Amino acid sequence: MCAFSLAKSGRHSAFSDMAATRLSKLDEQFYQTADQFFPAQHIGLTFDDITLATLYSEVLPKDTQLDAQLAEGLHLNIPVVSADMDTVTEARLAIAMALNGGLGLIHYNMPERQQLSEVSRVKYHVPGLIQEPIKVSPDQLIGDVIQLVEERKFGFSTFPVVDEKGTLVGLLSGHVVKARYAKRKISEAMTPRSQLHTIHKKELGKDPIARADRFFSERPGIHKLLVVDDADHLQGLFTMSDVERISQERRAQFKPARDAQFRLVCGAAVSATRNAFGELDRERILTHAGGLVERGVDVIAVSTAHGHSRGVGDTVKLLRSVFPKLPIIAGNVTSAAGVEFLADAGANIIKVGQGPGSICTTRIVAGVGIPQMTALYVCARAAARKKISILADGGITKSGDIVKALTLSNAVICGGLFAGCNEAPGDVMEIGGKLYKQYRGMGSFAAMKAGSAARYGHEKNPTQKIAPEGVEALKESCGSVDRVLAQLIGGIQSGMGYLGAANLAQLRENGRYIRVSPAGMREAAPHDVVELKTGN
């Protein structure tokens, strides 16, 4: 049962009766329910146009539950999804999202084979196991390693040593990676294979972290555990500090999002690909989706700029006919008719948002799109009738926006908030003493050339001039996904505390809205102070 139908069922009715009495008649004239508020506006509203009223609360932020059942078989522990964009979600970010309880949607601006292996990397990720550790070879000099550490800015200096066949031959300890040994060969300074502690990958069992944790407890002073296969090829590396961090996190409130087989959840985007005759390329779509399903993908997103269109509807129908149980996300739409159309085609989760994204120019270029809170209201009501979920996609710049979005949707999709994270694709660049990462719209000229043109209804190598609907930009580098999500989750929980909502279904019931004037918006941000520190 999807979260909307839960909210509508009798289960929360005692709570909603109580909610009704938590506002006085006078309050109700100003702070209105979604059904009173949005239809009366006759204007498109977005996050900053409104604010939420506080309600009587017995809920402490730390006790709020953020789990979201987006479809049967797709359960998240936090309602946050990272966007299927080529500067946002590949395996590394998808792993970090799932470890935090959310979901990453791997983009499709890459060869299909590569997308399949990105999905595999997420599905077969063993927490704490560095699957492809940086290796060195016995013939290199210690000086080469020092240079590597400096150039790539590694925060570690211990490296497994392997021969040209990938066979483990030793471990180069950080204690000998020193300038005084620069001219020595690694083979002279490494701990040889015969003295190394290793484990066969088959011995890791169902709970590799617990196994590695036991190993480190049993051998004081050993901080690295190397994993090998039958041929003694290096398969990965555990470090004690990672294992300790993960063991601590296991006690955290928000658990990783996993599938029934205890693997991390992962989504992937596909496009409504057309053949040379302009018809839907059914065979290619099915081969692509079939490959993803084989790799264990938990949800496929048919991701386009205009979801209320024949090509997207037919693609969803095709996928639904072949994969009856697979959760399917489809979009993007901003109308009730669009939601109904995609739901009837077989989608169980709909992406809502046309033009709110931080790198989008659709509204400027095409003059089309709906401010996001109004779009969410309209789509939420259609989704409730169809008993499906919706995702608020784009335009989210702060945790307060997420709280507002979640009063009308089941989860949010963020691109810009994660594009500056260490785990996002691309290198960090320094400009004027500050660190940045690239972030570009999938409708930007560069991204469309790289493959996303179909998402915007264009050809990859167009013969005619096409108008980009996104920009190429930079985001300030913002550290790890863990850190960014911790801030967002803290904000969501605060918002739920103010609204007396113990879970997301209650948050959707408790939204009471009022318009904000430009002066009210100024009042909402720090003002008339000299700011010394922003956030933490």
Ligand code: XMP
């Ligand atoms: P944020 O605001 O989180 O938005 O950066 C991410 C969402 O923006 C959409 N997207 C685009 N929309 N032109 C558009 O009009 C583009 O080039 C573009 N690229 C991404 C997409 O829905 C994403 O999740």
